[in-house]
Amino acid sequence: MTGSGGDFVTGAIASITRLIRDKELKPGDHLPAEAVLSSQLQVSRTVIREALRSLAALRLVDLGVGKRPTIAQLDDASMAMMIEHGFVTDQIDILQIYDVRRTIETRTATLAALRRTDAEALLILRHAREMVNAFGDPVAIMEHDIAFHVAIARASRNPVFALIIGAFQGVTRETWPISWKSRTGDSERRAMNALHAELAQAISDSDPQAAATLMHRHFDLSIKALLAAGLT
Helix, strand or coil, X not given: CCCCHHHHHHHHHHHHHHHHHHCCCCCCCECCCHHHHHHHHCCCHXXXXXXXXXXXXCCCEECCCCCCCEECXXXXXXXXXXXXXXXXXCCCCHHXXXXXXXXXXXXXXXXXXXXXXXXXXXXXXHHHHHHHHCCCCHHHHHHHHHHHHHHHHHHCXXXXXXXXXXXXXHHHHHHHHHHHHHCCCHHHHHHHHHXXXXXXXXXXCCCHHHHHHHHHHHHHXXXXXXXXXXXX
C-alpha cells in the first residue's frame, strides 16, 4: 500500500472487511493475528492496530488483550451512536425519529403477532403488565416500555428491525420523561399503559390487524404528547 497514514488505515480496514467476506467468517471466528495481517497487507502493525480499533468501534470485530481479534455478533451500539449524534447535533429531530419508529413498529407488531413464540408472547405481556404495576415509578415504566418495544421487534423474526429499534433506546430515554410529564393527568397516563397491555394481548392472540392498529394509535398519542410539550 502507498499513501498517507490515514490512507493506509482506510485501506487496511477495506482489506480486512474484504477478508472477512472472502473467508465467510462468522461471529466468534478469529481473524489472523496482527503480525500476519501486517505481512499480508504489507503495512505496519501500527496501521493494522488502528484499523482493528476502528472496526471494533463499529462493532464489527471484538478485541481482547493478548487475543486474536474475532468477528463480532451484531448489536445496535454503533447505530445507536449515530442516531444519538444526529439528535444532539440537531441533524434529526424527535418527530422524524417517531415517524420512522411508527412505520417500522407497525410492521414489527404485525409480524410479531404472526411469528412470536409462546415465550416471546409471555415476555411482551409481562413488560406490559409491569408498566401498569409500576405506575408510581416513571423510570421503571420507561424501562419496561423500552424493553416492550424491543421484545416486539425481536419477535418479528427480522434481526434488522431488532437492530433499528434497539438503536433508538438512548434517544427514547432522553425524550420519554418529557412525553410522560406532558400528558394531561394520571388518567391519560394509565390509558397509555392500558394501550400497551391491549397491544401485548393482540400479539399474544396472534391478531396482526389489531396489533398494527394499536401500535399506530400508540404513536398517534405519543406524538400528540410530544407536540403538547413543544418538543419538535
